[in-house]
Amino acid sequence: MNFDPVPLLLSVKLAAASAVILLVLAMPLSFWLYFTRSPAGYLARVFVNLPLVLPPVVVGFYLLLLFNPSAPVGHFLQQVFHLRLVFTFEGLVVGSVLFNVPFMVNPVLSGLESLPRSLCEASFVLGKGRWTTFWRVLLPSIRPSLLTGLILTFAHTIGEFGMVLMIGGKIPGVTRVASIAVYDDVESLHFAAAHLYSAVLVIVSFAVLFLLILVNKRFARTW
Amino acid sequence: MAAFSMTVRKRLTAGDTAFELDFCIDAGGMDCVALFGHSGAGKTTLLRMIAGLTVPDEGRIALGDRVLFDSAARINVPPQHRRVGLVFQEYALFPRMTVEQNVRYGLARDAGGSVDSLLETFGLAPLRRRLPAMLSGGQQQRVALARTLAANPSVLLLDEPLSALDPVMRTSLQEALCSARRAMPVLTFLVSHDCGEIFRLATRVVRIADGSITASGTPQEVFAAPGDRMRVSGQVLDNRKHGAINVVTIAVGEEISRIALSPDEAEGLAVGDLVSVSVKAFNPDVRKIVK
Numbered sequence: 001m002n003f004d005p006v007p008l009l010l011s012v013k014l015a016a017a018s019a020v021i022l023l024v025l026a027m028p029l030s031f032w033l034y035f036t037r038s039p040a041g042y043l044a045r046v047f048v049n050l051p052l053v054l055p056p057v058v059v060g061f062y063l064l065l066l067f068n069p070s071a072p073v074g075h076f077l078q079q080v081f082h083l084r085l086v087f088t089f090e091g092l093v094v095g096s097v098l099f100n101v102p103f104m105v106n107p108v109l110s111g112l113e114s115l116p117r118s119l120c121e122a123s124f125v126l127g128k129g130r131w132t133t134f135w136r137v138l139l140p141s142i143r144p145s146l147l148t149g150l151i152l153t154f155a156h157t158i159g160e161f162g163m164v165l166m167i168g169g170k171i172p173g174v175t176r177v178a179s180i181a182v183y184d185d186v187e188s189l190h191f192a193a194a195h196l197y198s199a200v201l202v203i204v205s206f207a208v209l210f211l212l213i214l215v216n217k218r219f220a221r222t223w
Numbered sequence: 224m225a226a227f228s229m230t231v232r233k234r235l236t237a238g239d240t241a242f243e244l245d246f247c248i249d250a251g252g253m254d255c256v257a258l259f260g261h262s263g264a265g266k267t268t269l270l271r272m273i274a275g276l277t278v279p280d281e282g283r284i285a286l287g288d289r290v291l292f293d294s295a296a297r298i299n300v301p302p303q304h305r306r307v308g309l310v311f312q313e314y315a316l317f318p319r320m321t322v323e324q325n326v327r328y329g330l331a332r333d334a335g336g337s338v339d340s341l342l343e344t345f346g347l348a349p350l351r352r353r354l355p356a357m358l359s360g361g362q363q364q365r366v367a368l369a370r371t372l373a374a375n376p377s378v379l380l381l382d383e384p385l386s387a388l389d390p391v392m393r394t395s396l397q398e399a400l401c402s403a404r405r406a407m408p409v410l411t412f413l414v415s416h417d418c419g420e421i422f423r424l425a426t427r428v429v430r431i432a433d434g435s436i437t438a439s440g441t442p443q444e445v446f447a448a449p450g451d452r453m454r455v456s457g458q459v460l461d462n463r464k465h466g467a468i469n470v471v472t473i474a475v476g477e478e479i480s481r482i483a484l485s486p487d488e489a490e491g492l493a494v495g496d497l498v499s500v501s502v503k504a505f506n507p508d509v510r511k512i513v514k
Contacts, residue, residue: 118315121276124302125309126329126374136328140319 003193006173007181008200014089014164014177015157018096019104019150025097026104026149031134033105034112049106051099060166063095067167085167092168092175096157103156104149111145112138144219148212155208158201226251227378227410231272231282231292235265235434244268244279244434250427255404255411257425257442259418265434266414267312270380273412274309275302286377308376308409312383314367316355322366323351329373338373344406345369345399361392365399372407379404379411385420390477397423418446454501462492473500 033041033048051059067074067085077083085091115138123133139146161179168175170184178197185194230247244265250256258266271277272292273284281294291300291307317325326347327338342348345365355363364384371379384400385393397420404411404424415421421428421442428445430438438445457475464470469489471482482500484492492498 116313116315118311118313119317121274121302122309122311122315123317123328125274125276125305125307126370127303127306127331128328129303137317137320141317143319 003196004172004181007176007178007197010089010173010176011158011178011201012204014092014096015154017093018100018157019153021093022097022100022104022153023146023150026101026108027139029101030105030108030112031130033109034134034138035130049102052102056099056160056162057166059099060095060163063091063098063163063167067091067094087167087169087171087175089168089174092164092177095163095167096160099160099163100153100156103152107145107149107152108142111142111148115141144216147215147219151208151212151215155205155212158204158208227286229269229273229282229284231269231279231284233268233272233277233280233282235268238263242434246431246434246436248429248436248439250410250412253404253408253410254427255413255425257421257428258412258414258431259416259421259428259445260431260437261416264431266431267382269431270309270382270412270414273305273378273380274307275300275305276309306375306377307380308371308374308378309380310364310367310371310382310384312386314355314363316363316366316370318355321352321354322347322358325355325366326369326373329370331373331375341369341373344403359392360387361396364388364396368400368403372403376409379409381411381413383414383416386416393417393420400424418442422446453507454499456497456499459492459494459496459498461494462489464489473498475500 029044029048033044036044064086065071067077069075069078069084069086074085077085083090085094119137119141120133123137128136159179160177161183164175164177165180165183168177168180170176170180176184178201182194182197182201185191185197227250228248231244232246233244235242235244242265246265246269248256258269260266268277272279275291278299279292279294282292283290283294284292286305289300290296290298291305292298317328320328323338323342326341330338339348342351345368347362347365347369350358350362350366355366358366364387368384381400385396388396401424411424413421413424415425425442428438428440428442429436430445455475457473457480459471460474460479461472462469463472464486467486468483469486471484471489471492473480473482
């Protein structure tokens with residue numbers, strides 16, 4: 001049996017990169033969605049949640065069209081930043097960041113919305129603006145939600161298949177992540193390898209969800 | 224100290240009923256104005272309008288020469304710039320900050336006092352490293368008050384600050400409030416249901432019902448001439464005939480009393496009725512409570 005650990009490492013690398021980048025990017029987005037009263041906020045919430053209902057393959061297909069170097073966006077990225085997002089690991093990271101937005105933003109938003117409105121108001125009355133309130137009062141109060149977002153994003157990326165296959169292809173050592181390796185091995189009747197990848201994915205997913213539940217329990221008790 | 228004037232109107236909905244809040248008040252100097260009235264009368268909304276958290280439909284709010292709100296001139300100063308201190312009913316302490324960090328958060332850059340002196344004044348120095356969840360209700364209330372005063376507000380708004388506390392704690396915090404106001408004299412609006420509290424703290428009372436002022440004056444003027452009788456309100460728990468008399472059980476505050484009434488007097492008193500019980504001022508039994 002020719003078992004190659006690289007796809008598993010790629011999956012973990014992709015998941016960790018997506019989760020960390022998304023944690024940073026989700027902050028300004030959640031800030032805006034939480035405070036805005038403009039109708040654009042509703043529209044933005046639809047876009048945020050779109051990846052939840054769309055088949056991943058569809059998201060991957062559109063991203064492929066968008067990032068393709070002969071398309072305007074892809075061309076621009078290639079010319080200005082020398083960044084090629086189709087069939088590269090960077091492309092997978094960008095795709096999975098976009099695809100995981102709801103898994104990070106939703107827990108953060110629901111954490112923010114579960115806080116009493118008076119926390120915000122107390123901070124305003126004490127002369128503090130929205131950013132100060134957000135960073136110093138609101139975010140520290142929803143640490144379990146931030147952790148939930150991180151863990152969900154990580155776990156969801158580990159399991160992603162359709163979108164990754166669309167924009168990454170399956171270049172060994174570059175974009176052939178564990179879920180694709182399973183598919184490949186089954187297709188070429190390497191069941192032992194497929195079993196091994198699958199087992200590792202099951203164990204990782206189980207461990208991550210177990211961690212999630214543990215974290216929420218612990219925070220719930222000390223809260 | 225700046226004079227305060229406020230004329231506001233706002234349509235409010237409380238449950239299924241809608242009513243219009245129509246309120247006009249002038250206060251000056253270091254008044255402590257108590258807003259008194261049953262729940263849903265619009266007292267908290269008034270405080271929120273002064274703080275800038277609720278926008279009146281129309282009106283004008285001015286503090287000295289500063290206009291905080293003027294619907295005609297389209298002025299609505301945001302809460303951050305009003306220099307108004309609001310102590311929330313549920314305190315709204317920041318859960319992930321220690322006592323000291325909560326108070327420091329409120330500290331205005333140009334405020335004279337330091338965090339240490341505030342913690343000292345409110346007896347919080349030994350608790351400075353605790354999180355709000357590790358404090359009693361009374362301690363949380365003192366943190367909320369210290370944090371608000373740290374911002375050096377021009378008006379202090381207290382929304383039923385003592386309602387969640389037991390009577391002993393109430394009394395001691397009323398004293399703390401009195402001394403805090405002596406140390407840092409500031410125009411204060413106090414929402415309260417408690418006549419005793421109002422007598423202790425307030426220099427003026429405004430009675431509000433359904434959004435408008437029904438009485439205004441000193442506590443003595445508003446709470447009907449103290450003098451000839453003592454009146455408390457309570458609730459009937461039981462009404463039972465005992466031979467020639469009726470024994471009526473009435474809950475007043477935390478006390479339950481049994482009162483003998485003639486059948487005529489007791490007639491029509493049903494369990495759950497709200498009643499007022501009065502004692503004539505002549506020769507009641509008054510004894511000092513020794514703690």
